[in-house]
Amino acid sequence: MVTGGTGLVGSAIKEVIDAEGNSEEKWVYLSSKDGNLCDPAAVAAIFDKYQPTHVIHLAAKVGGLFANMKHKVQFWRDNVNMNDNIFQECHKRGVQKLVSCLSTCIFPDKTTFPIDETMIHDGPPHFSNEGYAYAKRMVDVQNRMYKSQYGCNFTAVIPTNIFGKHDNFHLEDSHVIPGLIHRGFNCKKEGKSFDIWGSGKPLRQFIFSIDLAKLMIWTLRSYDEADPIILSVGEEDEVPISDVAYAVAKSLDANIGGTPLEVTFDTSKADGQFKKTANNHKLRKYLPDFKFTPFEEAMDITVKWFLENYETGGVRK
Ligand code: NAP
Ligand code: GDP
Numbered sequence: 320m321v322t323g324g325t326g327l328v329g330s331a332i333k334e335v336i337d338a339e340g341n342s343e344e345k346w347v348y349l350s351s352k353d354g355n356l357c358d359p360a361a362v363a364a365i366f367d368k369y370q371p372t373h374v375i376h377l378a379a380k381v382g383g384l385f386a387n388m389k390h391k392v393q394f395w396r397d398n399v400n401m402n403d404n405i406f407q408e409c410h411k412r413g414v415q416k417l418v419s420c421l422s423t424c425i426f427p428d429k430t431t432f433p434i435d436e437t438m439i440h441d442g443p444p445h446f447s448n449e450g451y452a453y454a455k456r457m458v459d460v461q462n463r464m465y466k467s468q469y470g471c472n473f474t475a476v477i478p479t480n481i482f483g484k485h486d487n488f489h490l491e492d493s494h495v496i497p498g499l500i501h502r503g504f505n506c507k508k509e510g511k512s513f514d515i516w517g518s519g520k521p522l523r524q525f526i527f528s529i530d531l532a533k534l535m536i537w538t539l540r541s542y543d544e545a546d547p548i549i550l551s552v553g554e555e556d557e558v559p560i561s562d563v564a565y566a567v568a569k570s571l572d573a574n575i576g577g578t579p580l581e582v583t584f585d586t587s588k589a590d591g592q593f594k595k596t597a598n599n600h601k602l603r604k605y606l607p608d609f610k611f612t613p614f615e616e617a618m619d620i621t622v623k624w625f626l627e628n629y630e631t632g633g634v635r636k
Pocket of ligand 1: 322323324325326327328329349350351352354355356357376377378379380381397401420421422423478479480481482485486487494
């Protein structure tokens with residue numbers, strides 16, 4: 320059972336599982352229409368209905384830097400409540416494996432780089448997303464407590480920034496890549512310059528949703544530590560936001576044609592955390608040969624998907 324199965328990561332897991340064509344496993348993908356996971360009774364009813372043996376818990380209150388700054392309390396409460404309900408039901412029902420999802424933006428702000436899995440709790444997170452970060456950090460604590468008290472096989476993955484098809488392309492509250500694709504598309508239509516928020520200097524590692532989906536399915540089937548694992552491209556693939564903006568502009572220009580976008584930077588807007596460089600050495604010990612989709616190729620797939628689905632109303636925005 321995949322909670323949050325209709326979002327960016329859930330849709331990618333579905334795409335990978337459907338392509339596998341494995342008829343021995345039955346996968347269920349939940350959306351908020353199946354019940355509000357903040358409500359313990361709704362979560363119990365979902366477990367009654369599906370009786371899951373394995374759970375990937377993706378559902379979360381998720382947003383980009385600007386949504387996190389505006390709604391810290393909701394980011395804290397929704398995530399703590401959802402996670403607590405899911406952990407409790409998984410334990411009560413004897414679920415064999417639970418994989419939850421953390422994020423590299425929960426790491427300490429003032430730290431040494433690169434960050435690894437042992438450093439999650441070594442100092443406060445960046446103030447901009449503390450509601451989300453502290454709620455997510457508790458998942459790591461819960462995994463260890465449920466293991467030590469009940470012997471549960473619960474764990475978590477730590478992805479870097481994710482992007483791909485079925486993302487939330489909201490103009491203000493989304494993450495940077497979907498936000499820029501949508502804004503760049505509007506700028507092309509209106510013949511305006513393409514304004515990037517902040518200086519463009521912050522550094523990020525991005526993982527394509529399909530790559531993350533493959534790695535999360537591997538985690539579910541083959542990774543049995545309670546301690547979390549970072550799922551990320553290497554440190555050498557960290558890019559400044561300015562490069563992301565140029566890649567978005569290049570792909571929109573190539574796919575739409577017309578006058579090329581002129582990229583500008585609005586330094587009156589926040590930059591957020593400067594960097595959160597994570598190392599993927601643990602992942603590489605397990606899967607030395609895993610191939611990540613090249614960034615520009617993944618960007619082009621995402622932009623094409625956005626353009627194909629925009630007019631039909633298939634884009635969350
Ligand atoms: P997403 O696209 O925003 O999807 C969120 C999913 O959660 C949707 O299926 C949504 O259902 C469901 N959901 C939200 N609130 C719910 C509630 N109260 N009850 C039931 N379902 C609820 O999220 P995502 O980007 O795929 O994120 C998946 C996981 O990755 C999250 O745990 C997130 O913290 C983590 N993560 C994300 C990023 C990133 O860059 N996106 C980076 C690192 C980690 P509806 O569609 O019905 O609303
Ligand atoms: P973060 O990695 O958790 O900070 O999340 P984001 O995906 O929101 O990335 C934020 C970085 O991208 C910051 O440096 C922002 O200043 C920059 N950025 C530039 N334009 C945008 C935009 O349109 N939306 C968002 N969310 N961030 C933007």
